[in-house]
Amino acid sequence: MEGKRKNARFALLLAAVLLSSVLYFWLCWRFDNKYTYPRPAAKMGVVRLDGDWYEDSPFFYLADGWAFYGGRLLSPEEIAGAEPDAYLYIGQYGGFDLGDPAAPAHGRATYRTVLLTDGTERDYALELTEIFSRWRLWINGRLMQSVGMGDADAPAPGSPMVTFTAGERIEIVVEVEDRDGVYSGMVYPPAFGSPSEVSRASFLRVIIHCAACAVAALIGLLCLLVRSGYHFSIPYGALALLCLCFCLSTAWPIAQALGWQGGVWPVLERLGTYGLFPTLAWLQARIMALPRRAYYPVCAAGAAVCAGILLVRVFPAESAGTLMAWSGVLSAYKWATALCMLASCWWALRRSLRYSRALLAGSCVFACALIMDRLLPLYEPILLGWFIEQAGGVLILVICGVLCFDTVRVYRERDALHMRERVAEVQLAARAEQARLSEEYVRRTREQLHESRSRLTLIRYYLDVGALGELSDYLDEIAPKLGGTAPQDYTGHSLIDAVLAVQLARAAQMDIFVELDLARLPEKLPFDDGDLTSLLMNLLDNAMEGCQRSAAAERWISLGISWADGEMEVLCRNSACEDAADKGTSKADKRAHGFGLPIIREIAKRYGGAATAGREEGCFSVEVRMKASREAHACP
Known part of the structure; x- marks a missing residue:
C-alpha cells in the first residue's frame, strides 16, 4: 500500500514537472522571443x-x-x-x-x-x-x-x-x-x-549568459578538484565535461560582446551543444549503473555527430540539400538521445534503481524542451538561452545534486562502517579483558586451593597445641593472600560490565572522577549487544571528551542505569565549561566528530524510546530511554 502511495505521489510530481516545463517554455517563446516581440508593420x-x-x-x-x-x-x-x-x-x-x-x-x-x-x-x-x-x-x-x-x-x-x-x-x-x-x-x-534600450538588452543578455557560464564553470572546477583529490567511482570527470559543453553552447553572446570574431566560435558552440547529448546519456547511465549496451550506441552516435560538425567545417557542403540533410540527421539524433534517456530512466524506475526518479524528472524537462522546440519553431531568445541550453542547465543541476547526495551517502556509510568496526573492536577487547580477569581469578583460586591443605594442617596444629599467638600471626600473614583480582560486577550484565570496565579504566587514566548509580540488570536484556555497546561507548566517549575541556580538578562524570517495568533508562552527566560548544573536537579522527548524539538517538528510536541532550550550569547531560518490547525494535 505504501509503495502505491509513493508511486502515485511521484506520478503527480512528474505531471507537475511536465506541465511546469511546458508552461515555462511557452512563456519563454511568448515573452523572450525576437519574433513575438512587438514591432511595427x-x-x-x-x-x-x-x-x-x-x-x-x-x-x-x-x-x-x-x-x-x-x-x-x-x-x-x-x-x-x-x-x-x-x-x-x-x-x-x-x-x-x-x-x-x-x-x-x-x-x-x-x-x-x-x-x-x-x-x-x-x-x-x-x-x-x-x-x-x-x-x-x-x-x-x-x-x-x-x-x-x-x-x-x-x-x-x-x-x-x-x-x-x-x-x-x-x-x-x-x-x-x-x-x-x-x-x-x-x-x-x-x-x-534607442541606443540606451539596445545597450540595455545587450548588457542583460551578456550578464545572464556570464552568470550561467560562471555557475557551470564553478561546478566543473569543483568536480575536477574532487576527482583529482579522491578516488571515487562517481563520474565527476564526466560532469566536468558536461559543464564545459554547457559553457561552450551558451558563451557565444559573451564572445560577440567581446568582439571575438572568426569561424571557430560557431564550431565551438555547435560542438558544445551537441556534446551535451552523449555526455548526458553517459552520465545518466553511469549514475543508475545501467548496462553498457543501454547507452554505448547513443554515445558512439554522439561522438560521430561531433566529428561530423568538424568535417562539415573542414569540407564545406556544395549544395543546400546536403546541409538540409545534415540538419535532419542532427534533429534525428537529438530525438533519439532524448528517447533513449527517457527509456533508460523508465527502465531503471521499474527496477527501483537508485536516483532513477530524479533523473527521469530531469529527462522529462529535456524532452519537453525538444518537443516545444518543434511545436514553436520560430524562436530566438532575447535574453535567455535556447530551450535545449536551458534544459541542459536544469539537468546539470539535477545531476550535480544527485552526485553530491551520493557523495554524502558514501561518507555516511563509510563512517557508519567505521563506527561498527570500532564497536566490534571494543566488544572484542572488553570480552577479552573480561576473559583475562576470569582466567586470572580462576588461576589464583586454584593456587590457593592447592595450598589450602598445608595451611589447614598448620592451623590444626596450632589449635591442637594451643599456640593461639602463633595462629593469629599466621592468619595475619596469609589473610591478604586469600583475596583475588575478580572481574568487576557492576550491574550483573556481563557485556555492560565489560564495557564499563574498559571505559572506567580510561577515565581513571584521564584523572576523571566517576560516580556510578547502577541498578542490577538481568543477565539477558532484549537489546542487541552491538546497540548496547555503541550506546555506552558513545555516551562515555562524549562525556570524557567534554571533561577534557575542563580544568583537571573539575573533571567528573555521573552515570546512572536503571531498569523498571521493561524499560531501561541511562543518564550520563559530565562537567563542561561554558565555552565548550565553541571549541572543536579532540578526537583523533576529526570526521567522527558530530556522529555520537545522532547514533545515540537512532538507537533509542530503534527501541521505541528517545534520547534528550541538554546543557545545564556547569555540566552537559544526556538521558536515554529504551523499551524492551520487541514490537518497538525495527531494523534501520
Whole structure:
C-alpha cells in the first residue's frame, strides 16, 4: 500500500514537472522571443515606424520587411535600380538557397530594408547578431561596418552595435558573402531602437549568459578538484565535461560582446551543444549503473555527430540539400538521445534503481524542451538561452545534486562502517579483558586451593597445641593472600560490565572522577549487544571528551542505569565549561566528530524510546530511554 502511495505521489510530481516545463517554455517563446516581440508593420521591404508608437516602445527587432538580392553584392548606389529576388523575414531560410535543395550551399547576397519615420531626427542603434560570414553594413549610404571584405580603411566593429542619427528615412543595406559556413547570410534578426534600450538588452543578455557560464564553470572546477583529490567511482570527470559543453553552447553572446570574431566560435558552440547529448546519456547511465549496451550506441552516435560538425567545417557542403540533410540527421539524433534517456530512466524506475526518479524528472524537462522546440519553431531568445541550453542547465543541476547526495551517502556509510568496526573492536577487547580477569581469578583460586591443605594442617596444629599467638600471626600473614583480582560486577550484565570496565579504566587514566548509580540488570536484556555497546561507548566517549575541556580538578562524570517495568533508562552527566560548544573536537579522527548524539538517538528510536541532550550550569547531560518490547525494535 505504501509503495502505491509513493508511486502515485511521484506520478503527480512528474505531471507537475511536465506541465511546469511546458508552461515555462511557452512563456519563454511568448515573452523572450525576437519574433513575438512587438514591432511595427513591414511590407515589401519597407517598415513604417509610427512616432507615437516608437516613443512608447523604443526597441524592437527587424525580423521582417527585408528585400533579398541573391548572388549579388550591391552597394546603396547599385541597389537602387535592382529588382529583389524575394521579400522575406530573417531566419526564414538557413542561407541563400531560399528553400531550394539544388541551390548552392554558399555564395553571396544583399539584404535591404527601409524604415520610414515621422520625420523627427533621433539617435538610433542597430545590433547585428551572429552573421557567420563576411559582411558590409551600410546605413543611409554610409559604411558602418566591414568584416572580412578586404576594404581599405573600413571601420571594423568593436562591438556588434552601431549608433547613428537619422530623420525621416533610414535605409539599411547588408552585403553578405560566405564560402564555408554552416549558415549563410543573415539568419538572426538584428535589434533596433534607442541606443540606451539596445545597450540595455545587450548588457542583460551578456550578464545572464556570464552568470550561467560562471555557475557551470564553478561546478566543473569543483568536480575536477574532487576527482583529482579522491578516488571515487562517481563520474565527476564526466560532469566536468558536461559543464564545459554547457559553457561552450551558451558563451557565444559573451564572445560577440567581446568582439571575438572568426569561424571557430560557431564550431565551438555547435560542438558544445551537441556534446551535451552523449555526455548526458553517459552520465545518466553511469549514475543508475545501467548496462553498457543501454547507452554505448547513443554515445558512439554522439561522438560521430561531433566529428561530423568538424568535417562539415573542414569540407564545406556544395549544395543546400546536403546541409538540409545534415540538419535532419542532427534533429534525428537529438530525438533519439532524448528517447533513449527517457527509456533508460523508465527502465531503471521499474527496477527501483537508485536516483532513477530524479533523473527521469530531469529527462522529462529535456524532452519537453525538444518537443516545444518543434511545436514553436520560430524562436530566438532575447535574453535567455535556447530551450535545449536551458534544459541542459536544469539537468546539470539535477545531476550535480544527485552526485553530491551520493557523495554524502558514501561518507555516511563509510563512517557508519567505521563506527561498527570500532564497536566490534571494543566488544572484542572488553570480552577479552573480561576473559583475562576470569582466567586470572580462576588461576589464583586454584593456587590457593592447592595450598589450602598445608595451611589447614598448620592451623590444626596450632589449635591442637594451643599456640593461639602463633595462629593469629599466621592468619595475619596469609589473610591478604586469600583475596583475588575478580572481574568487576557492576550491574550483573556481563557485556555492560565489560564495557564499563574498559571505559572506567580510561577515565581513571584521564584523572576523571566517576560516580556510578547502577541498578542490577538481568543477565539477558532484549537489546542487541552491538546497540548496547555503541550506546555506552558513545555516551562515555562524549562525556570524557567534554571533561577534557575542563580544568583537571573539575573533571567528573555521573552515570546512572536503571531498569523498571521493561524499560531501561541511562543518564550520563559530565562537567563542561561554558565555552565548550565553541571549541572543536579532540578526537583523533576529526570526521567522527558530530556522529555520537545522532547514533545515540537512532538507537533509542530503534527501541521505541528517545534520547534528550541538554546543557545545564556547569555540566552537559544526556538521558536515554529504551523499551524492551520487541514490537518497538525495527531494523534501520
